[in-house]
Amino acid sequence: MSVQLFEGKQHAAYYHKFRFEPSQEILDLIFSYVDEKLPKPHGLAVDVGCGTGQSTRILSPYFQKVLGTDISEAQIEEAKKVPGSPNVTYSACPAEEVPVGDASVDLLTACAAVHWFDIEKFLKEVDRILKPRGCLAFFSYLPRLEVHYKDCSEQMSQVFSDVESTLAPYQHEKVHHVKTGYKEIFEAIPYTDKRRIESIVTKIPMPLSALIGLIQTFSMFQTYLRTEPEKAKEMIRTVEQRFLQIMGASSTEAVVEVWFHNVLVLACKPQ
Template identity: 25%
Template structure:
């Protein structure tokens, strides 16, 4: 368990996270993970057997997308509040949601075909979790860990060739957030380096990484809300001393949209995404 467990386990944190995060972005992430899973696990779209274990499932949006390919699925999260949210939404496939920690998985030996962790690996004690993966995975099973950072923002339907490039602004935000996270020794620092440090520390023969780009269309306001649901970012405040707020305001100035409602500014956000794959 992380020393920053209050960032995601308390009632207040769970309520903010569950209500403010981008459902559309989670759906896109779930689809991306499903695509990688089909490639590396060689399953077809109508695959309906095997057991999925999704760790850090939150409100269960991504779990439901992945569960479409499995006979049985179990979503685990340390937050009872997020599990309660997940349990309120019906699913066409059998899914069980329950409270559980990655470092002590509440399942039997050699019981899971696939273990997934999407945007949550940085909050897990990896050494203990990797030991649990070795115990829980069936022979031939895989563990798949996915995360990444935003790398570019553009107008989704604007004249791309004449719009100023936002890449330097995005890099500045990521660098400053990483600097703050490193100073605090906050787990988000591992996500901000695309899990490179965690990957290097994982002891697993044949481990590999796949780098992809994920694009998602959303409003600038939705992007702001999604990042502000992360306690680490939210605690930095609403002023431009918060790198996220500075980014949003800088993009509006760069595009000469200071007086346009953020809800009406439709953007395409590109994410540099990394998937770690461990095969047993």
């Protein structure tokens, strides 16, 4: 079954503000894989579960057309507000029913999203829409984030780990796919040409305020907020204070470096 946890307008607004683009390293791996399989120019890329479009717009220089789809109208509304990519369009629809023709897609991506879908139905849909030798790329960062700041990275990462423990009871069971590095999803892909890469670490500098914002985009935080609003808000205040205290900083504009461990699954439909 698919899951809908990203419907709220406030949640979508947080997404728009605090989610970031996929790293160039991941994009390079994806694009060189597509280049190996299909001649240029590449036609259509579809980014499924696109949220507010951070993982969609980045595809626009590499493809003639890009379509971002998401089941949440609120997320698609935010995505459409961002100007500047004339070859990118968006559609609110389930991942299991993508509004494109059979064998029409060069690359299908799902960034931090495939684990939410009905995997069996989705993989059938992927097979319907990919061209022969069309590619899929499913990727996500894994839960174990590291927070680095001067010589107090261990304490900073511990604060983040405490956040994860507080939020663990509010985590949806589908997140186990991410924790296990998409192993089951990888196994379920019906193509023999496929690979799963787990060793990609991306290091993103961001102000502490952005890290606090990122935590608030997590579906498990949003579930906590709905269930225990006062406790959830208090957790954010406490976490911010703990970070600032460890850093010896007075402003959340102080910059930390967040290390994300990622998984990338690539596969190619047979000729």
